[in-house]
Amino acid sequence: MFKNFKTLYNETESRSRGDFYSFIFVMLMLTTLFVVSFYTQITALIKSDSEKFWLYAFVMLASLISLAIVSALFLHMRNNLKKLSASESEVKKSEKRLSLIVETAKVGLIDWDLVENKIYFSPILKKMLGYQESELESSYDKWIELIHPHSRTHVQNFISNLLKKDSGHDSFEHRILHKDGMYRWMLIHALVVKNGNNKPARLTIACIDVTEQRNAHNILVKTKEYAENIIDTIKESLIVIDGNYVVLSANRSFYSRFNLKKETVEKKSFTEILNGVFNVPNLITNLNRVIPSNHHIEDFRLEIEQSVFDKKILQLSARKIYSLSSHSDTILITIHDATENEYARRSLIEYAKEIEDLYDNAPAGYHSLDADGTFIRINNTELKLLGYKREEVLGIIKFQDLLTEESKKIFADSFPLFKSRGYANDVEFDVVKKNGTVLPVILNATAVKDNDGSLLMSRSTMFDNTERKNLFEQFEFMNDTLLKKSEQLEMINNELEAFTYSVSHDLRAPLRHIFGFVELMQKSSSGKLDEKSERYLSIIADSAKDMGKLIDDLLNLSRVSRTSLNKSTIDMNTIVEKVFSEIKSGSDSQKLQLDIHSLPIVTADPSLLNIVWMNLISNAVKYSSKKENPKIEIGYAEGGNEGQIFFIKDNGAGFDEKYKNKLFGVFQRLHSSVEFEGVGIGLATVKRIVSRHQGKVWAEGKPGEGAVFYFSLPN
Amino acid sequence: MQKFSKILLVEDNPRDRELTLTALEGNNLVNEIITLRDGEEALDYLYRRNGFSGREGGNPTVILLDIKMPKLDGIEVLRQLKNDPQLKLIPVVMLTSSREEKDLVDAYQLGVNAYVVKPVDFQEFVDAVKNVGLFWAIINETAI
Numbered sequence: 001m002f003k004n005f006k007t008l009y010n011e012t013e014s015r016s017r018g019d020f021y022s023f024i025f026v027m028l029m030l031t032t033l034f035v036v037s038f039y040t041q042i043t044a045l046i047k048s049d050s051e052k053f054w055l056y057a058f059v060m061l062a063s064l065i066s067l068a069i070v071s072a073l074f075l076h077m078r079n080n081l082k083k084l085s086a087s088e089s090e091v092k093k094s095e096k097r098l099s100l101i102v103e104t105a106k107v108g109l110i111d112w113d114l115v116e117n118k119i120y121f122s123p124i125l126k127k128m129l130g131y132q133e134s135e136l137e138s139s140y141d142k143w144i145e146l147i148h149p150h151s152r153t154h155v156q157n158f159i160s161n162l163l164k165k166d167s168g169h170d171s172f173e174h175r176i177l178h179k180d181g182m183y184r185w186m187l188i189h190a191l192v193v194k195n196g197n198n199k200p201a202r203l204t205i206a207c208i209d210v211t212e213q214r215n216a217h218n219i220l221v222k223t224k225e226y227a228e229n230i231i232d233t234i235k236e237s238l239i240v241i242d243g244n245y246v247v248l249s250a251n252r253s254f255y256s257r258f259n260l261k262k263e264t265v266e267k268k269s270f271t272e273i274l275n276g277v278f279n280v281p282n283l284i285t286n287l288n289r290v291i292p293s294n295h296h297i298e299d300f301r302l303e304i305e306q307s308v309f310d311k312k313i314l315q316l317s318a319r320k321i322y323s324l325s326s327h328s329d330t331i332l333i334t335i336h337d338a339t340e341n342e343y344a345r346r347s348l349i350e351y352a353k354e355i356e357d358l359y360d361n362a363p364a365g366y367h368s369l370d371a372d373g374t375f376i377r378i379n380n381t382e383l384k385l386l387g388y389k390r391e392e393v394l395g396i397i398k399f400q401d402l403l404t405e406e407s408k409k410i411f412a413d414s415f416p417l418f419k420s421r422g423y424a425n426d427v428e429f430d431v432v433k434k435n436g437t438v439l440p441v442i443l444n445a446t447a448v449k450d451n452d453g454s455l456l457m458s459r460s461t462m463f464d465n466t467e468r469k470n471l472f473e474q475f476e477f478m479n480d481t482l483l484k485k486s487e488q489l490e491m492i493n494n495e496l497e498a499f500t501y502s503v504s505h506d507l508r509a510p511l512r513h514i515f516g517f518v519e520l521m522q523k524s525s526s527g528k529l530d531e532k533s534e535r536y537l538s539i540i541a542d543s544a545k546d547m548g549k550l551i552d553d554l555l556n557l558s559r560v561s562r563t564s565l566n567k568s569t570i571d572m573n574t575i576v577e578k579v580f581s582e583i584k585s586g587s588d589s590q591k592l593q594l595d596i597h598s599l600p601i602v603t604a605d606p607s608l609l610n611i612v613w614m615n616l617i618s619n620a621v622k623y624s625s626k627k628e629n630p631k632i633e634i635g636y637a638e639g640g641n642e643g644q645i646f647f648i649k650d651n652g653a654g655f656d657e658k659y660k661n662k663l664f665g666v667f668q669r670l671h672s673s674v675e676f677e678g679v680g681i682g683l684a685t686v687k688r689i690v691s692r693h694q695g696k697v698w699a700e701g702k703p704g705e706g707a708v709f710y711f712s713l714p715n
Numbered sequence: 716m717q718k719f720s721k722i723l724l725v726e727d728n729p730r731d732r733e734l735t736l737t738a739l740e741g742n743n744l745v746n747e748i749i750t751l752r753d754g755e756e757a758l759d760y761l762y763r764r765n766g767f768s769g770r771e772g773g774n775p776t777v778i779l780l781d782i783k784m785p786k787l788d789g790i791e792v793l794r795q796l797k798n799d800p801q802l803k804l805i806p807v808v809m810l811t812s813s814r815e816e817k818d819l820v821d822a823y824q825l826g827v828n829a830y831v832v833k834p835v836d837f838q839e840f841v842d843a844v845k846n847v848g849l850f851w852a853i854i855n856e857t858a859i
Contacts, residue, residue, distance in 0.1 A: 505782075509731065512837075518837075519838065520837070545836060563816070
C-alpha cells in the first residue's frame with residue numbers, strides 16, 4: 001500500500017514539473033521573437049523612411065502571425081511533450097524496478113545498443129568481476145577479453161546465433177576472469193530487442209555468478225564417484241533391490257564373487273538370480289518386512305552350493321534405503337562371505353576337541369586344583385582311576401579328602417611348598433578310591449600363578465604307582481637278596497682267607513717237619529745207611545720241598561686276588577730291568593740275548609706288576625734256556641681300545657696253539673716238570689693280576705720256535 | 716753273671732720245638748733255653764704267676780715267639796709285652812710258618828724286633844735261627 005502511494009506521488013510531481021518546463025520554453029521562444037522583430041522595426045524606422053512603414057507593418061504582422069503560429073505549435077508540442085514525459089516516467093519507473101531486482105538478485109547487466117554500438121556494464125557486473133564502478137572500461141572487446149579462452153568462441157557463437165534467431169532470448173554458461181585472477185562461472189541470459197524493421201536494436205545480457213553452484217555440483221559428482229568407488233572396492237557384496245525384488249544395482253564384488261555379469265543380474269528378480277539360491281522362505285519373509293516396517297536383517301546365515309567344490313557360507317544383512325534416483329524406498333543387501341571364517345572356526349573347534357580328547361583320554365591322570373586343593377578340572381583317565389564321576393568331584397572334593405591319613409600328612413607338608421616353589425616332582429600319595437580301595441599314585445605338578453604370584457591353579461599329572469611300587473618292592477627285595485649274597489660272599493671270602501691262613505701254617509708245618517727230620521736223619525745216619533735208603537731219604541726231602549713251593553705259589557695266587565690295588569705311576573722299563581736283574585742273578589743266562597724296547601709310564605699296582613713281569617720273564621728265560629742262542633724281546637704297542645699292549649717274545653720251546661686255552665689255568669702245564677720245572681701257577685697269577693687291572697692276557701706260539709705273551713693295560 | 720743269657724722259646728708244636736731247639740743247640744750259643752707251650756704260659760712265666768711264681772733268674776735275653784698257638788696266640792703275647800714298660804725292652808723274634816702279610820704287618824706295628832718265616836728247608840731254618848739267636852745274644856751281652 002505504502003509503496004503504491006509513494007509511486008503515485010512521484011508520478012504526479014514529475015508531470016507538473018514537465019508542464020512548467022514547457023511553459024518556460026514557449027515564453028522564451030516568444031520573447032526572443034519579439035525582441036528580434038522589435039529590433040528589426042526600430043532599425044528599419046531609423047534607417048528608412050515612412051515608405052518603409054509598410055514593410056515595417058508587414059514585418060510586424062508577419063511577426064504576429066508567426067507568433068501565433070509558433071504559439072499554436074508550441075501548445076501542440078507542449079501537449080506532445082506532456083505525453084512523452086508521461087511515458088518516460090513509466091520507463092524510469094520500470095527501470096527502477098528492474099535495477100532493484102538486479103541489485104537484490106546480484107545480476108550484472110550488459111546493455112548493448114546495437115544501433116549505436118554502445119555497450120554498458122552495470123556496476124553490479126563490475127562488482128561481480130571485482131572492479132570498482134569507475135574501473136572497468138565498458139567495451140565489447142574488453143568483455144570478450146575477460147572471457148576464458150575456451151569459452152570465448154562459444155560466447156561469440158552464442159551471441160551471433162541469438163541475433164539470427166527469431167526468438168529473442170537464450171542462456172549460456174561460461175567462464176570469465178575475475179580481477180583476483182580466478183575464473184568465475186557465469187550464467188548469461190540474453191535478450192534481444194528488435195526495432196520496427198524487425199532488426200535487432202538492443203541486446204541486454206543478464207549475468208549471474210554460478211561458480212558456487214558449479215562447485216557444489218562438482219562436489220556432488222565427486223562424492224558420488226567416491227561412494228561408487230568405495231562400493232566397488234569393498235569386499236562385501238552389495239546389491240540393491242526394489243520393493244518387488246527387482247535388482248537395481250550391484251557392486252563389483254557381487255559380480256566377481258558369484259561370477260555373474262551385470263546384464264544377468266540387473267532388472268532381474270533377486271529371487272531368481274543364481275538359480276534362486278536367495279529364494280529361501282525365511283529370508284524372503286524377512287525381506288518382506290524391510291520396507292514396510294523398516295526392519296533390519298542382520299547376519300542371516302545362508303549356505304549355498306554353486307558346485308560340489310564351491311560351497312559358500314554367506315551372511316546377509318539388509319536394510320531400507322531411500323533411492324534418490326528412483327525416488328522410492330529400496331533394500332540394500334550386503335552379503336558377507338563367511339566361508340573361510342566358518343572353516344577356520346570349524347577347524348578351531350575340531351582342534352579344541354582334539355586337545356580336549358587328548359586331555360581327557362591321555363594315558364595319565366590330569367587334574368587342576370585351586371588354592372584350597374579343590375578339584376577344578378579332572379580328566380576321564382583320572383576319574384576312571386579314582387572311580388568317581390566328574391560331577392561328584394569338580395568344585396566339591398578336595399584332593400586331600402581323597403588321601404589316606406598317612407598321605408594327608410604328606411600333602412599338608414608338600415602343598416604349601418608346591419605353592420611357593422611352583423612345582424612338585426614325583427610326590428607319592430595313597431588315594432582312597434570311591435570303592436574304598438587304596439591306590440598308590442605318583443604326582444607331578446606345576447603351578448599357574450597370577451601376576452602377584454599367588455596360585456591360580458595347579459596342573460598335575462597322576463600316574464597309577466602300583467606297578468612302580470611293586471617294582472620298587474621287587475627291587476628292594478632283590479637288593480636285600482644281593483646284600484645277603486654279598487654278605488655270604490664276604491663270609492666265604494673270610495673263610496677262604498682263614499683257610500689259606502691255616503694252609504700256610506698247618507700244611508707247611510708237617511712238610512717242614514718231614515723235611516727237617518729227614519735232614520736230621522741224613523745227618524745222624526750218615527754212612528750207616530745203604531745207598532738205596534739214602535736215595536729214598538733225598539726223594540722224601542725233595543718232595544717235601546716241592547710241595548712247600550707249591551703251597552707258597554698257591555698262597556701268592558690267593559694273595560693277588562685278596563689284596564687291594566694300590567695304583568701309582570710307574571716306569572715300565574725300570575720295573576722290567578729290576579725284575580730281569582733279579583732273575584739273571586739266580587740263573588745261568590750268560591748267553592741270553594735280551595732286547596728291551598722303550599716302554600711307557602703306566603698307572604698300575606707296582607708290586608703286582610712286579611709279580612707279572614717276574615712270572616713272564618722267568619718263564620721266557622726258563623723255556624728258552626735249552627736253546628743255543630736264547631733270545632728274549634720285550635716291547636710295547638698302542639692298542640687303541642685295548643689300551644697299552646706289552647709283549648714278551650722268546651725263541652724257546654713254544655707251545656701248540658690248540659692248548660692255548662690251558663695256558664692261563666691253575667695247575668695247567670704244557671710241559672712236563674722233567675722238561676721244565678714248575679707247577680703251573682705263574683701264568684694263572686699273571687692273568688689274575690692283569691684282570692684286576694681290567695686288562696687282557698693272550699699268547700701266540702709254535703712248538704720249538706718260541707712264544708709271545710701279551711697283556712694289555714687299559715688307559 | 717752267665718756268659719750266655721737264656722732264651723725263651725714259646726712254641727706249641729713239639730716237633731717244631733724239637734727242630735728249633737736242635738737248630739739252636741747246634742749253634743752252641745745258649746746255655747739255657749726255656750721252652751713254653753703257649754702264650755698263656757709265656758705271660759705267666761714273665762709275670763711270675765701261677766706255676767712260675769717261684770721261678771728263678773731274671774728275664775730272658777730274647778723271646779722266640781710262634782704266632783699260631785692255642786689259647787693266647789703270639790701276636791697277643793707280643794701286644795701285652797710291648798705294652799708293658801718293663802717287658803717291652805726284651806727283644807722278641809717271631810718264628811712263624813706264615814707268610815701272611817697281615818701277621819707281618821701286625822707284628823711290626825706292635826714293635827717286634829725280628830720276624831723269621833720258618834722255611835721248609837731245615838738247613839735254611841738252622842741258618843735263620845742261628846742268625847737271629849746270635850745276633851740278639853751278642854747285642855744283649857754287649858748292651859748289658
